[in-house]
Amino acid sequence: MADVVTVVNMIPALLSGETNQDSETNLAVNPANTSQIAGTAFTPSPSGSSSNSPIFWSNDGGSTWSLIDIIPGTPVRDQTVRFAATTGNLYAGVLWGTGGNIATINFDILRTDNFSGLTTMTLLAQRQNDDQPFVQAMTVPTGSDAGKDRIYVGSNDHAPSNVPATIDLSLDAAAAVVSTGKFVIEDRTVTRDGFPTRPAVHPDGTVYAIFYSSGTLSSSDVVIVRDDNWASGGTPFQALIDSGDGKQGQRIAQGVIDPYNSLTLGQQRIGSDLSIAVDPNDSSTVYVSWGDQSGGTYTLYVSKSSDSGATWPKTLRAVPNATNPALAITSKGRLGFLYQQVTGVSPNQRWETVVEVTHDDFASSTMHLLADTPADTPAASFSPYLGDYEYMMAVGDSFYGIFTANNTPDAANFPNGVSYQRNADFATKTLLANDDVTPVSVSIDPFFFKFSPAPGRVVTAIANSGSFGDVCLGSFRDEILTIDNGGPGPLSITDITSSSPDFLAPSVLSYPIELGPGDSIDVVIRFEPTSFGSKSGTIAIVSNDPASPHTVKVTGVAPAPRLSALIADRGDFGKVCVGSFADEPLILNNSSRCPLTVSAITSSSSEFVVAGVHAFPLIIAPGDSLPVPIRFAPTSFGPKSATITVTSNASSPTKVGVKGDVPSGRLAVTGSLCFGGIRACCRAERTLSICNVGDCPLHVKRVAFKRKSRYWKLVNNPFPATLHPGSCLGVVVRYKATQKCPVACELVIESDDPTMPVKTLDVMAYTIWDCGCKHDCDCRKCGCDKCGSDPCCCEGEADDCCEDEDDRE
């Protein structure tokens, strides 16, 4: 797996002029916030008269560093720092003071969560007579003590004569008042124990510690002890009993030659190297590294136990002429092994600072050369030249570490690259002072490094550049978005989101989605528009790609339906008579690509009737037409008009104007009603034609004399009647000539002709009283051949009359 390697020279810019030998480094990364990192080295306080000592501090993940004066004591000798797991507390184990009597040198256990530089660390415990305090810290993750910080400080206690390995611990180091306990972990009869005692803590409460147990000065054992419950008991670290001698602590390696500073590699004293790492996923898996000169060449060894330290089957790795081992295991099970190896022959020796990373116990490994620097320059100011230890730890799947090296700004010395804050000219390979002009002598500087798994890289592909085309409202279209890991490392996708409600991101059961290098996955993006119009959105893919989030633009259109309405003759229904009707179809055409939904069709006039619809909406498919009958059924005469409104999901209601004309019948009367003189007692008839000369039926409601009369009569009056256009009906008007005196009479014709609803006709007739019949009726006198029943009238000419109208009435 490729890693991204970062190496940073930790000297701040304002200390560009410093030439100190900043050796013996230690590092602490805050697991709860990996942007916070603390480092230590033999770096004096930047404040000349300070009674404090500094640590290196970064709050940007190690990219830049400052010195903050927070260790309350000076001068500092050995110092180590460690963050607890979750509380943000930084703990330190520090030796400080002057003089040659170790009994007067202070061994302080310190704590802080304030990194402003304005507040010194809080003293938790202090004693003297100790060497190489090495702190580890953990926060209890679960149980009744969850949240408590626990610290374990390994050291070499000079108070007892056998200078045993010792653990100082606190089970509640974050408390306001902290109590500590001190436990000797050397159970064997020894001349002394080696300088280093190194603890390791697992979150499940397993605590290990390793040390050199020197039965004689020329033969030491590397011993590991273990406690399974936070070393909280009265006699902790009893969990491992050596299978050979039955003593506390399993001997990992026996007969080891610990040089005790009698050996020098390059300019570096060698005085017992130890490191331990516990697998964060399995506390029974533990790795140890130690140094041994028993083979002649001083060599670092690495071994592993898979049964909580009980057995150590074999050596996994051996590196000759190396020192300062540091082991760490990541959450993904990668083992890192940091060391510094001297190569070549003096005066051309070089220090190679190496991290080996393996996933299979060194069956295969990747070797990263962090620094390849001259071993003979600069000349040592003091021992240790590089330091009695350096450090590396793991957080997640990343390694963080610190080492010291010759600080010549030469890119060739740092094969994985390096960045400097202090003024440095890589072209001339010269350090420069604060003025950026004055050359500064080469010295030993602390370097921070970080290995992070190379992240994956999101590469996406989607058809048609993310254009979904036209999608109707209420419908959807899916497109496949292919997500490919184009990077060298694993890609972890933690979210896929959409910026628009019209574009739906896929439902993922659970994140993260893990893709190996070169792998890909198809996810469905759905365009389901919620309103008409052009739509756009952004699909965001959140992942461990440094360029995250990766965005993909998507577009689509939800076209609005279009209604076209057609009706013959521009909606003119023409002439339609009252009581009649005319139908015309209103053609509704969907001229768009999406279904047209008609929700209502209304008319503004009751004379233009829209066909009844059982239930709306009406759906008209794209390109289809729907004829809707419109009926013009006038109820009165005259020109008519209305508006038919079609409401649909088209952009606006469609309005269609309709009109029609409603003509009436028209009365025309032909025939004369002037009878003239009619011989008395005779009858005369005239026929009047009442006609309809209009376009529509004429309803003649009444034809009658205005006043009743004996003399006038309508014979077989057919009215009331309806005259169809062009038709006539005759009405016979009879006059009986018996009037003594002529009286005018009017015939009234009532119809629904709107222009002439009442027509009055005068009827004219008079009785001819000739032949003396006026008083004596002798029809022969009137010229009749025979008298009728009425002697005044000829047979057949008259009926019984000769009555005076007045008499009758």
Add this chain to the structure above:
Amino acid sequence: MITEELLALVEAAGFIFSGSAIPGRVAEAHGGRENAVAVQVHQVLRSPDVLGDLAGTDVIVVSERPQAIRDGGSLVLFTSVAAVGDRLVTRELEHREASDEGIRDVAEAVRIVGERPLVRRISEAELIVVGEVVGGAPIERRGPLPSEHDPEWWIARVAVRSVVKGATRKRTLEVLFAHSEDIAWYKAPKLHEGTSGILLLRRRDKDEAPSEVAETVYQATDPLDLLAVQRLPEVEVIVELERGDG
């Protein structure tokens, strides 16, 4: 005027300078604290050599009386360094008006304070000689180094050329020194054969030296216990002053 108070202040303050607050400038460093003031340095009066000349640069001063600094115009600020990164963050101990006389007094106090360790060391020395190391040998150790910080005691034989302070009839003195190049001891004088200079000697510290070392042996473990012979006039003046005070 140089007072003891001023001397104590100078001794406590590792970074002393004259400067004035930068108007309208928010001290965004250090979390934008309200008690942080951005100050432009006019003149550095005392500073660790490694910082070089910071005149003209801006520093952040954290003070319990920030408004007094903002309103105070040109001041002499007595501070200790809290953080060094891309800029300097200091903690104010005290500030005074930056008058010419005041600055001269501070400069003189800095000089006096700078000499104090040597004055103190000379004062504590029982015997000061000019001599040359003519031989030496390690003290035999039983067992391995107790720790990597062990001084690795040696006893040097020093031929006395002259006596500057105290009295001795011996022509050769035995002087205990730390041979170790460990971080704890590398600055201590290394009295290897051929080394010469001014030696500030005390009787061996019985709490520090191995018990087998005789009480007649002197000890030179402080970096100031061995001075270049060129500094003899300086030492003689201090001795004379001490003698006059005594």
